[in-house]
Amino acid sequence: MSTTATKSKAKLLTPMLLVFMLAMVLANIGGNMYGPLEALYLKNLGANISQIGLFYTLSQIIPLLLQILGGWISDSLGRLKAIAIGSVVGIFVYIPLILATSWEWVLVASALGAITRALVGPSFDAFIADHSAPENRARLFGITQTLFSIVAVVGPLLGGYMVDGYGFKAMLMVAAVLYVLATIIRVLMAQEASKAQTSQKAELSMAGLKSNLGTMFGLILAGGLFTWIMITDGVRDIFFNMSFSFLSIYMQDIARLTISQIGLMNSIFGISAMAVMIPAGWLADKVGERVNIVIAFFFMAIALGMIALVAPASPAWVYGLGWVFAGIGQGLAAPAYQSLISKAVPARLRGVAFGLFSTSLGLVSLPGPLIGSYLWERFNPQTPFLVTAVVSLLTMVPVWLLFKVPPESVEAEDTVKAGE
Numbered sequence: 001m002s003t004t005a006t007k008s009k010a011k012l013l014t015p016m017l018l019v020f021m022l023a024m025v026l027a028n029i030g031g032n033m034y035g036p037l038e039a040l041y042l043k044n045l046g047a048n049i050s051q052i053g054l055f056y057t058l059s060q061i062i063p064l065l066l067q068i069l070g071g072w073i074s075d076s077l078g079r080l081k082a083i084a085i086g087s088v089v090g091i092f093v094y095i096p097l098i099l100a101t102s103w104e105w106v107l108v109a110s111a112l113g114a115i116t117r118a119l120v121g122p123s124f125d126a127f128i129a130d131h132s133a134p135e136n137r138a139r140l141f142g143i144t145q146t147l148f149s150i151v152a153v154v155g156p157l158l159g160g161y162m163v164d165g166y167g168f169k170a171m172l173m174v175a176a177v178l179y180v181l182a183t184i185i186r187v188l189m190a191q192e193a194s195k196a197q198t199s200q201k202a203e204l205s206m207a208g209l210k211s212n213l214g215t216m217f218g219l220i221l222a223g224g225l226f227t228w229i230m231i232t233d234g235v236r237d238i239f240f241n242m243s244f245s246f247l248s249i250y251m252q253d254i255a256r257l258t259i260s261q262i263g264l265m266n267s268i269f270g271i272s273a274m275a276v277m278i279p280a281g282w283l284a285d286k287v288g289e290r291v292n293i294v295i296a297f298f299f300m301a302i303a304l305g306m307i308a309l310v311a312p313a314s315p316a317w318v319y320g321l322g323w324v325f326a327g328i329g330q331g332l333a334a335p336a337y338q339s340l341i342s343k344a345v346p347a348r349l350r351g352v353a354f355g356l357f358s359t360s361l362g363l364v365s366l367p368g369p370l371i372g373s374y375l376w377e378r379f380n381p382q383t384p385f386l387v388t389a390v391v392s393l394l395t396m397v398p399v400w401l402l403f404k405v406p407p408e409s410v411e412a413e414d415t416v417k418a419g420e
C-alpha cells in the first residue's frame with residue numbers, strides 16, 4: 001500500500017482536505033439557500049405545476065451531455081484544476097437567476113450550473129476517494145459528508161429567513177457572494193497543486209476519452225457490481241425525481257407551511273443526515289456498504305409515507321418527523337454509495353465513473369418530473385410520494401442480493417499523491 005494510504009489510516013482529515021471542504025461548504029451554502037426553494041421561485045415567477053415539471057425535465061438534459069466529459073477532464077487534468085474551472089463558470093449562474101423576470105430565465109442558469117456540476121461533482125467524490133485507503137474509505141466519506149452537510153442545515157434556514165424578510169433576489173445576491181469566496185479558494189488550491197505536481201497529467205484527447213469510456217462501458221456490460229449499482233439506482237431515481245421535484249410546493253400548498261418553516265424542514269433533514277454519517281461510514285467499512293443502503297431505503301420509505309399520509313395542515317412537527325427519517329436515510333446511504341462506486345472501478349477512472357453514474361441516473365430519471373406532475377394533477381398531490389415510498393421498499397431486495405464487493409477490488413491503485 002502507498003505511503004499516502006498508510007498516512008490516511010492514521011489521520012483521515014489532512015490540512016489539504018480541510019481547506020478543500022471549507023471551499024465546498026462556502027459554495028454550497030449558497031446553493032442550499034436557493035435549491036430547496038427553487039420550485040417556489042419558479043412559482044413566484046409565474047410557472048404552474050406542469051411548467052415546473054417541464055423545467056426539471058429540461059434542466060436534466062444538459063448535465064447528461066456533460067457529466068462524463070467533466071469526469072474525464074478531472075481524470076486527465078486533475079481534480080483541483082477541474083473544480084477550479086467549474087467554479088469560475090459557476091459564478092455566472094447567479095446572473096440570470098438574479099435578473100430573472102420569468103421562469104424561462106432559470107433554465108439559462110440551469111444550463112450554466114450543469115457545466116459547473118459536471119466539473120465539480122465527479123471531481124469531489126474522486127478527490128475524496130483518491131485520498132483514502134479502501135479499508136477506511138467509507139469512514140472518510142462519512143466524515144467529509146458530515147462536514148458538507150453543514151450546508152444542508154445553514155443554507156435552507158438562511159435562505160428561508162432571507163426570502164421571508166427580503167425576497168428571493170436579496171437571498172440570491174448573498175448566495176452569489178459566498179460562491180465567489182469559495183471560487184477564490186478553489187483557484188488558489190489548484191495553483192498550489194500545479195506547483196507541487198511531480199508527475200505529468202494526461203492531455204485531453206479524443207483517444208484518451210475513447211479509451212476511458214471503452215473501459216467504463218466494459219464494466220457496465222460485465223454484469224458485475226457496477227452494472228447492478230446503475231440498474232437498481234437508476235430505477236429508484238426515476239421515482240425520487242418524480243416526487244422530490246415538487247416537495248417544497250407540497251409543503252407550502254398541502255402542508256400549509258411558511259417558507260421559513262420549509263427552510264427549517266430542510267435544515268432538520270440536514271441535521272439528521274449529519275448525525276448518522278460518521279457512524280454510517282464506520283458501519284459500512286465494518287459490515288459492508290449494502291447494509292447501509294438497505295436500511296437507508298427503509299427509512300426513506302417511512303419518511304415519504306409519513307409526509308404523504310398525514311392529514312393536510314397537520315402540526316409542523318409531524319412533517320418534521322418525516323424529514324428526520326429522510327435525513328437518516330440520506331446519511332446512511334451517501335458514504336456507502338460513494339465508497340461502493342469507488343471500489344467498483346480502477347482508481348484512474350474514478351472521475352469518469354462518478355460522471356457516468358450521474359449521467360446514467362439522469363438519463364433514466366429524465367421523465368420523472370413530468371410523470372410526477374401528471375400524477376399530481378390527474379390523481380392527487382400525495383400520489384407521487386406514495387409510489388416512491390413503495391418503490392423504495394421494493395428496491396431493498398436487489399440491493400441486498402446484488403450489492404456485494406468482489407473479494408479482489410478492481411482498483412488499480414490505492415491512492416494518488418495529494419499534490420495531484
